[in-house]
Amino acid sequence: MIFRKFSNQQKGSLLAFIGVMLITPDSLFIRLANIETWGMLFYRGAIPFIVVLIALILFYKNNLLKAIINVGYPGIFYTISFAITNVTFIISIQNTNVANTLIMVAMAPMLSAILSAIFLKEATDKSTWLAIIITFAAVTFIFYDSLKLGNILGDIFGFITAFGLAINANLARFAKKIDLVPSAVIGKLCVAIFAYFFVDSFQLAQNDIIIVPLMCIMCVAIPFVFVTIAPRFITAAEVNLFFLLEVILGPIWVWLVIKEEPSLETIIGGAVIIITIAIHSILALKKI
Numbered sequence: 001m002i003f004r005k006f007s008n009q010q011k012g013s014l015l016a017f018i019g020v021m022l023i024t025p026d027s028l029f030i031r032l033a034n035i036e037t038w039g040m041l042f043y044r045g046a047i048p049f050i051v052v053l054i055a056l057i058l059f060y061k062n063n064l065l066k067a068i069i070n071v072g073y074p075g076i077f078y079t080i081s082f083a084i085t086n087v088t089f090i091i092s093i094q095n096t097n098v099a100n101t102l103i104m105v106a107m108a109p110m111l112s113a114i115l116s117a118i119f120l121k122e123a124t125d126k127s128t129w130l131a132i133i134i135t136f137a138a139v140t141f142i143f144y145d146s147l148k149l150g151n152i153l154g155d156i157f158g159f160i161t162a163f164g165l166a167i168n169a170n171l172a173r174f175a176k177k178i179d180l181v182p183s184a185v186i187g188k189l190c191v192a193i194f195a196y197f198f199v200d201s202f203q204l205a206q207n208d209i210i211i212v213p214l215m216c217i218m219c220v221a222i223p224f225v226f227v228t229i230a231p232r233f234i235t236a237a238e239v240n241l242f243f244l245l246e247v248i249l250g251p252i253w254v255w256l257v258i259k260e261e262p263s264l265e266t267i268i269g270g271a272v273i274i275i276t277i278a279i280h281s282i283l284a285l286k287k288i
Helices: 008-023 026-032 037-069 072-093 098-105 108-119 126-149 152-174 181-196 208-232 236-258 264-286
Strands: none
Touching: 008 208, 008 236, 026 072, 026 098, 026 208, 026 236, 037 072, 037 181, 037 208, 072 098, 072 152, 072 181, 098 126, 098 152, 098 236, 098 264, 108 126, 108 152, 108 264, 126 152, 126 264, 181 208, 208 236, 236 264
């Protein structure tokens, strides 16, 4: 295979790029789908669970049950956090502008740095603390705007999503010798089971028959595998840079198709956050 001839840098970058590019239309599909929140959560839990479970069975074969048991307590906490972030992300998207949600989610690396300093006792340099202060100031600026527009609930859930992602990143770092992919798959199953009891109807409208499975497979299941594997070849700082593509392109797809425009405050605050994280990630790479 050509992929095997690539260097680790090329493999990781390619996986991260493809994974993130597949994620970018996710917010648009959520907007286009004519399905209530719990129905959306059910399908976004059930379909990726089935797809990735099949991949895990093919990979682990007879050792899948052992891999699930081996996740231990870190895996249990990862499952819970992963399931919660799946729920809060959808609630956020449906209660504020797409741009606001994705900008909040982009805060995950900064929140992760704070948590790693507190719980993992990892040293956080001055440039990281400066980046944290700047990004939090920008988030406060966006929050103030959303409070005036009545979108604050969606922004808060977006921030909770970022916090959950930061927890997951630290759990993965704490248990780096453990494969936590099975935990994430179980998390998807938990989301589907929980949402099942609140779904009014499982019937999909004509357009949703195409949109929902396409979204769940192309924007959730496949990228999930790619982005999970990418950090094995490149650093977290490099992966974070690729994720900025979602923050930039996600709102653009929504604007092009359904003409949803972010506020001036969101554009300004978002630009500050994106530039700060980009500079911080590039500086982190130079130290490697």
